[in-house]
Amino acid sequence: MPGNTVAISGTLGADPELRYTQSARPVCGMRIASNRRYQRNGEWEEETTWFSITAWGELGENCAQSLVKGVAVDVQGRFKESQYTDKDGNERKSFEVVADTVGPSLRWATCEVTKVKREKADAGAVARPQPQATPVYDETEPF
Secondary structure (H helix, E strand, C coil): CCCCCEEEEEEECCCCEEEEECCCCEEEEEEEEEEEEEEECCEEEEEEEEEEEEEEHHHHHHHHHHCCCCCEEEEEEEEEEEEEECCCCCEEEEEEEEEEEEEECCCCCCCCCCCCCCCECCCCCECCCCCCCCCEECCCCCC
């Protein structure tokens, strides 16, 4: 993975949210809290940084099906910067991590891995689950 790569370990702050774009492409949004403990003047202090994570396609579907609030996860992906104008007309920037891989951290827990079986539709195409009645979002819309 060349270029802009980041690895983050943290805890899910809420259940992942699976949504679908207008073209029925799955996208899953997650928020991860990453804590850092350090000593200052002999006292322990803790600092929490929150990261927005986006997982597309099958990865997003698997995250939504497998992960819940409070689970420790390891995410590898790339930073993405977005610029927008807020309701007061101020220029703002937001940052997210577009995930390439997401997995539960096995430091404090165990898990059972189940390979997802995909049925072939025709000519090697992969059959995807049909989206249910969920909100529709533009492919560039942030969570």
